Amino acid sequence: MKALQVTAYGEIKDSLAFNEVAKPSIQAKDVLIEVKAAAINPIDKVIILGYLKGMIPIPMPSTLAYDVSGIVVEIGADVKGFEIGDAVYSRVPQEQMGTLTQFVAVDSTVVAKKPENVSFEEAASIPLAGLTAFQCLEHVGIKANDKVLIHAGSGGVGSFAIQYAKSKGAYVYTTTSTENVEWVKALGADRVIDYKKEDYKNIVTDADSVFDTLGKEYSTDAFGVIKTGGKVVSIAGPMDEATAHAFGMADYTLPEDLAQAIEAKKASYTFIWMHPSAEDLTTIKGLIEAGKIKPVIDKIYPFAESIAAFEHLATGRAKGKIVIKMN
Ligand SMILES: NC(=O)c1ccc[n+]([C@@H]2O[C@H](COP(=O)([O-])OP(=O)(O)OC[C@H]3O[C@@H](n4cnc5c(N)ncnc54)[C@H](OP(=O)(O)O)[C@@H]3O)[C@@H](O)[C@H]2O)c1
Secondary structure (H helix, E strand, O other): OEEEEEOOOOOHHHHEEEEEOOOOOOOOOEEEEEEEEEEEOHHHHHHHHOOOOOOOOOOOOEEOOOEEEEEEEEEOOOOOOOOOOOEEEEEOOHHHOOOOEOEEEEEHHHEEEOOOOOOHHHHHOOHHHHHHHHHHHHHOOOOOOOEEEEOOOOOHHHHHHHHHHHHOOOEEEEEEOHHHHHHHHHOOOOEEEEOOOOOHHHHOOOEEEEEEOOOOHHHHHHHHOEEEEEEEEEOOOOOOHHHHHHOOOOOOOOOHHHHHHHHHOOOEEEEOOOOOOHHHHHHHHHHHHOOOOOOOEEEEEEHHHHHHHHHHHHOOOOOOEEEEEOO
């Protein structure tokens, strides 16, 4: 079967190839999924560039991508709750990375039934970004009437996070550039801040929480817009110490400016590395079927044009998700 693989660390144009690979065999806990659609995420780009090779070493060549939707075609001996023919979706675990192909073996404990009211392409757009947004906003305990700032509301994570925060009754501020303002408003955000014309730091005050999807100065600056005792959750900023230690960085300490900002606001800062979860995907399925969350897709590429999809991803300007449709 054909697979899109990274063949060496480097620029996208030099590092990707369509290769013939063997159909995977399943372990007792796995289901074999016939891939209908896959989605790509910024982490795929970072892996190709080699920036994560210390933390997430991969053999070369490796089939790319983590998000999948498809049909269960084989079931391992210990699998419960799935039947041949089930329509499913998943963010596959690191050791099973490689959804840009025809079949993928996935640990059934991170596979969920696909939302019934969306297409396979829409379902594939959800897992990694949706789980990230869901887990981060659950971490801050988002609830009705909270004021939350969600950065990059037009991104894959942000567009889901806005809808999830609204489903919980929060007041949502979000940042995006001029051309995205109207459609991001339509996702339900209460105050869309056009970062080309406005400075969110002059608009957001006393937020209960900030969802930092941008990192760099945005992580420290979040403490300028939250209330005393507020919460900042980041997926792109510096790791917090507990997370870094869990990743084996025993000597890691927070950057000093960030530590001072946290202390000045008696606030909390958590870096979250999303985790695959069938339970969370099943909750998300319910939200999608209830019409509370709609997948946001920028573009669907045929499998044969997957490399162009990665070039699109690399611009960093995706409006929602980039999806790849298998035959
Ligand atoms: N820790 C984790 O587990 C985890 C999980 C998922 C993602 N991430 C990371 O989180 C980040 C976001 O992921 P994603 O999938 O949402 O990325 P994405 O879909 O590629 O984000 C693209 C969006 O970012 C917006 N953007 C870029 N710069 C911006 C700025 N200065 N202010 C506001 N919006 C801006 C762009 O809007 P404009 O064109 O309008 O600027 C674009 O719509 C990435 O760095 C990713 O690696 C981490």
